[in-house]
Amino acid sequence: MTSGGSSVGSGSSLEGRVAVVTGVSRRAGIGFAVAREMLAAGASVLVHSWSPHDAEQPWGTDPVGDAGIVELLGGEGHRLRHVAADFADPQAPGLVVGAAVEAFGAVDVVVANHARSSNQSLTEVTAAELDLTWAVNARASVLLTQAFAAAHDDERPGGRIILFTSGQHLAPMSQELPYAISKGAIHQMTLSLSDALADRGITVNTLNPGPVDTGWADPDLTERVGRALPAGRWGSPAEVARLVRWLASEDSQWITGQVINAEGGFRRWAM
Structure with a gap:
């Protein structure tokens, strides 16, 4: 613990670190909160977005656009860069990681x-749809890990890869089969990817954040899920971001190959 009663461990600073955060296209999203948290912790951050996907969804694109998102994070400069890329393209993950190395070294x-x-x-x-969803969600996660492993300087301690899954291992998602199947692949790849990189001091963990209020759910679903959460509300992107920051920090060095359920006690049976 730091002096003054802070709840942030001394190893939680990300000063001098370089992070890539994908999926940063909406102010209400987890990616935006994660990028903001990483910047606040001292990291240099390359944010990735692909707004055409949002345009296809009921929630639509953020009115401020990619440029507005970047400005709200502080604007491009010596600690923040942005790249747009479609992870349906198998070359995109490598290009995104390469952009971070080019920008920050x-x-x-x-x-x-x-x-x-x-x-x-x-x-x-x-x-x-099965092919496309698998490519964007699962394949791109593997290729991002591969590109990171190729680019990472092991003289810099504390390599971290943080993936995301979605609770499909805890309850069925029969109305979202392509999504659930692709996220299930991320769950299953975690242990093997972690083993592939453990001897290099690089950790690989996956986070299941549970129901998070990012503005996509309609009022009925919001109310029903809220009843199944002991706090009576959905999780917030900021709460997820704080856990991601910790997983990215020195404090988490003894944890790898884990799928972490951070769901606030979600009682699915109560919905």
């Missing part, structure tokens, strides 16, 4: 927060 942390949402049931699911 190194890369220490990758937070693979991006996701393609897809609502297709068993009767609706198509091969094209």
Whole structure:
């Protein structure tokens, strides 16, 4: 503990670290909160976005656009850069990691927060959507990890990869099969990726943040899920971001290969 009663461990500073945070395209999103938290902790951050995906979804794109998001984070400069890339392209993960190295000279942390949402049931699911959702969510997470491993300087201690899954291992998601299947792949890859990098001092962990209020749910779903959460509310992006910051820090060095459920006691049976 630091002096003065702070709850932030002394190893939680990210001063001098370089992080890539994917999926930073909406002020209400987890990615925006994570990027802001990492910057506040002292890291240099390359933020990635792909707004055309948001344009296809009910919530739409953020009115301020990519440029506005970057400005709200402090504007491009010596500690913040932005790149737009479509992870349906297998070259994109490598280009994103390469952009961080070009901008900041190194890369220490990758937070693979991006996701393609897809609502297709068993009767609706198509091969094209399965392929696309798997490519963006699962394949890109592997390729980001591969690109990070190739670029990381092991003389810089504390390599961190933080992936995201979505609770599909705890309850069925039969109306979102492409999404659930692709997120399940991330769950299953975590241990093997961590083993591949453990001898280099690089940790790989996956976070299931539970229900997080990012503005996508309608009022009925918001109310029903809220009843199943002991706090009576959904989680906030800021709460997720604080956990990501900790996982990116020196304090988390003894944890790898884990899928961490941070759901606020979510009682699915109570919905």
